[in-house]
Amino acid sequence: MASLPLLSVPTELLLAVVEAIDDAASLRSFALTCKLARLLAEPVLYRTVLVATGSQASCLAEALQQQQPPTRAELVQVLSLQPTYGSNENVEELTPLIGAMTQLRALSMEIPFANYSYRRSRVINRGWERLMQGYRALFLDAQCGAGLQKLTSLTIHWSGDDSRFWLLTEFKPILTLPALRSLTVSCAVLGDDLAEGLDAFASTTALTHLGLVECFVSQEALTAVLALPRALRSCHLGIMRYHTPPSNNYHEASPEQQLEALRQQRHSLQQLTWFDKDFAYDTDVRRVSTAPGTGLYDFTELHALTLDGASALLFSNLLSECAPPNLDRLRIIRHDEGTVLDHPVGGVGYARIPSIPPPVALHQYLPKLHHLDLIFTPENRWNIEPLLAKPDRRDRVKRLGEDYHARGIRLAIFIAKRGNVIPPYLSGEQVPCEEPAYCAENAWFSVPEMA
Template sequence: MDTDTPNHPAHSHFLSLPAELILTIITHLADDRPALCSLAQTCHYLKPLAEEHIYSTIELLSTDDLRAIITAFSRDPQRVGAVNTLKILYKHHDALSTTVEERQTFNRYVKQMKLLRDWHVESPYDNFKWAHGGFEWVDEDMEEFRQSLESAALHSGQPLVEEIGLAKLEKLIIHSHGADTDFWDLKDFHCLFRHPSLRYLHVSCLNLPSDIPELEPYAAQTPLQTLIFDECELEPRSLGRILSTPKSLKHLTLGENVHNIKRDRGIQPKLSNAPDEAIEALAPVAHSLETLIHIDPKFNTLPDPFHPPALRLRGSGMRNFHKLHSLECDRCSFLHQGIIANRLLAPPNLQTLRMYNPRKMDSSFWDDLPEHTSYTQLPSLRLLEFIETTTLRTSAFLADYVGDFDRTRERHAYAYKLFQHNIDMKMFAEVHHHYGLIPPYLDGEETPVRLCLYDSSDIGFHRVVQDETHHLSPIISKVVPHPASESASAGFDIHILPSTSSPDDNPEDQEARETDHLSKRDVARLRNQIWRTMQRHRAANGRAPPASITMNLADGGGVVLELVTDDGGTDDEEDDEDVDSDDLDYAVFEDGDFDDEDEEDEDGFEEEEEGGEEFEDAEEGVYVDGDGEGEGGEGDGTPAGVPVITALATFTAADDDELD
C-alpha cells in the first residue's frame, strides 16, 4: 500500500489544530483504510501519523500480496516498525514453490518489527500438501522465524535487549508441520519458551523431545500466562521443563495427538500412560494454574473406554493446586481416574469440572452418565458439565433423541443427586460442521460450537407434583385439510400434551416441594427448547430456518395452525397449500446436508430413515409430526388450504405411554 506524498506541505486549517486533537481525529479513522491513505498523501506531517494505523495490522492471505508490501517496506523502513499485528495465512496454490524468494524477503522484515505484539503463522502446505514444497517451508520460512524469535529470547548471563524486533511480542500462534509429516520437531525452537514478553502461546502438531535441558537456566523467568498444545506429541519430562519457565502460568491446554494417527503416527498416549510423571511435570505451575484442559488419546487404547480402570497415584496429587478452579478432560484421562476419582488428591478449590466424550465413542452421555459419587465427594465443586459430540447433519435428530421421555427423566434424576450436594449440571452438544474436519483448526475453518441442551439450574427441583393418573387426558386430535383445496397439506398427527392438574386445581394454592420429578408437560417443554436451540443453530449455518407452530381460532370455531419463522412472519394462505410432509422434511434436510465426509454416524444412536421433523409449541402443548397421514373432513368455513384440528377421540391415563 503506497502512500508516498508530494514534497510540498499542504496548507490547511486542519494542520493549525493542536497536535493532540489531530492525533485523536486520526485515531478515530483507524478502521477506515481509504481515509487514512488519503490523509497520508496530504503532506509529510500527516503521513507518519496515518501510516501508524495503516501498517499496524498486516494480513497476508495470499502470496499475491507479497510484492506490494515488500515494495512499501523498502520505500520507507519506518512502516515496518509500525506493525502491531501480523497474520501470515497464505493459501496453497500450484505456484507456491515459486514464491520462496519473495517469502524470504518478507520474512527478514519480521526481525525488524519492534512493535509487533500479535503474530499468527500457518503453513500453506498443511493438510497433507507437504510433497508440493513442505520442506521449503520448514527449511526456509520456519528457520527464518526461529532466528527472529531467538534474537528476542532470553539468553542466560546476557542483558535483555528491549529495542529489537519481536521484543514486545505478547501473543503467538504457530500451525506448522515437518518436511514430510504432520509433526514438526522442537529442536532449537525452545526459544519459544524463553521469550521475555510472550503471554499467550498456541502451537500445534509439535513433537517434543524426551528432555529439553536448555531450558533449565530459565526457571520462573517468562511472563507466559496461557499455553496451548494442540495435537502435540508431549513427553512428561520435557513438558516439566517447559512449565518451569513461566513465573505464573494460569491457563494450560494439554492437547495430545488424538486425530493425526492414520499416517506416520500411531496412538501414543504419553501422559495417561505415565500418570505419576505427568503430575510431576505439572508441579511447577501448582502455585498459579487456574484452568487445565487435557485432550487424551487414551480412550482409543481401551477395550471399554466408558469404564476405564482406576489409577493409584503416588504423592499428594494436585492438593497443592489451590488456584485451580476449572478442569476439563475425558473419563480416561489420568486427571479423572487418578485425581477426580480420589478426593484426597483433588484440587481443594475446584469449582467447575467439564467432562467431554471423544469422537467415535460407542456410548453417549445422553444414554449413560458416569457414576456420580466421585463428583459429590468434591466439597468445592459447584458445576459439572458433560459434552457430547455431534455433527450438523445429525443435529436435526437431537430433539427426539436427547428429549426422549425416559432419558430426560433419568438425566434430571442424576442431576438431582448432584443438586443435593450443591452442584449444578449442564449438558452440551458440541456440533461439528464437517465430521472430516479435525484439529488443529486453521484460518477459515469452522470450529465446533457447544450448545447447552440441559441446565439443571434453569429447570430446578421445586415444583407442584400431582398424580397424573387421576385425570382424564385431553383429546387426541388430527389435522384435517379443508376440502376446498385439492393441494392442501397432508394431515399431521397433533397431540395435545396431557395436563398435570385437573381443571379444578389451582396451582397457586398448592405448595411446591423439592423433587426430581418431571411431568409430561415438563419433558415436552424441554424437548421443545432443544429443538429450537438446534434449529436456530442450523439456520445460523445456512440450514433450515427456525420455525414454530402457533394455534389460532379459525372461522367456524376450529383451530388454525400457523408456521411462524424467527422473523415473526407466517405463511400466507397460498403458501399453506404447499406445506405437506415432504416440505417439512426438506426444511430440515436440505441438499448438501448429507456430505460424503459425513457418512459416519459417531453419535451412537439410530437415525430415522424417513426424516420428518417435529414442530412443537411448549406454551400451548402442541406436538406436530410431519410424517402424519391426512384424512378428509367436512368444511367448516375455514379458509381453503388451512389445516383444522377436529376432535377424534378421548383417552384415559392408560393411554399415557403413547405420548412418551
C-alpha cells in the first residue's frame, strides 16, 4: 500500500476517480495492480460490454468463467452483441454465460448477416443454428426464473436460417420477462401460434415500449401481444414493407385489424409510429378508408403520431370525429420529392383523403395540435432540387405555413437523407438523417448537403 499512495485515499474518492476513467486499457492496468484496485475497477470495466467479433466473445467468455467473487458475470449491466459479418465465429461461446448476468438491464442482439441478401452457405447455417440454440435455451431458462429477471430493455435484429425472417414463437418467453419495459424486434414472424397461452399474462407485463420493425404480423398474434402490457406508452408498428413475405401460409393483419388490436392500449398510449405497407411515390393518396368504431377518439393520452407512408385509415381518423382529442404533434413521412407541395391550398389535392391535411381540417378535428412536421425522403436520395428550387412552390408553402400558424399550428418541412440500406438499421449503418428545409417562423433554410 505504501508504494501506491493513490490507494491510501478514501474509497469514495477512489470510486469517483475510477468512474471518471474512460480509457479501458488504463482501467485494466489499474485493476491488475492489486485486489482492491480490481474490486474498484472491474464493476466499471464490465458494466457495459460491446462484442463486435468472435474473438472478443471468446476472450469475454474466458474472463467471465473466472469465479472470483464477485463473479464478473454479475457485474455486466449492458451487453451489446453486434458481431460483424466474417468476424462472427465463436460468438456462441458467450451465449451460455448470459444467463449468469443476473444484473443485466439492457441487451442488444444482432445476427451478422441479418440484412444480407446472398444465399447462405452450409457453414453459415450451422453457425446460425448453434447461436439460435443457445438463445432459445437462454430465454427458456429466463421463463423458469434463471437469469434476465432484471432485464428492462431488449433489442433483437435477427434473421432466419434460410430466409430474412425468424419465428418469435420459438422465443415466446421474451414477451413475458418480468421487468422488461422496452422491446424492439425486427424481421420476426408473429403467427397465430404465438397467441397460444399468452392470455394468461394479459395486462400483467411491465412493457411500456413495443417496436415491431419489418415484422410479419397476424391479427391473432398482434391482438395477443398488445394485450400483455398493463400500460403501453409508445408503439412502433412497422409491419413488413421492404421484405418479401416469408410464406403464403401467413395472413397479415390489415390496417383495420392493427388499429383494433391497438385499441387495447388506448388508455395509456402516448406515442405511435405507424408504417403504411403500401406507401406510394405519387403526389396524392387515392385510397379511401372508413375508420372502424370510434377510431382514435378514445386514445386520450396520445400526443405524438408519426405516419410513415400514406395511410388512408389513419388520415380518415385524423380528419373526422374519430381523431385523437389531445394530439400535440403530427409527423408525416412521404417517400417522394415533395411534388405534393405543388397542389394549391384548398384545391383538388385536398379532396377526399389528402396526403397533406388542410389547415382548416386539422384545426377543426385536432384542437390541441401545435406541431405539423412534413418529412420528404426522395426515392433518389440525390434528387432534392425539385423540393426547394421552384419559386411558386415556395410561395405556396409560405401561404400554407401562414394558414397553419393562424390556427396555432407550427409547420416544419424536413428532407431525410437516405442511405443505401433498408430497415432494420444495424450497427454501423447509415440511419436517415432529417435536415430542416422550411419552418413557418424562419422561412426557408439553405439546401441541405446530401453527400
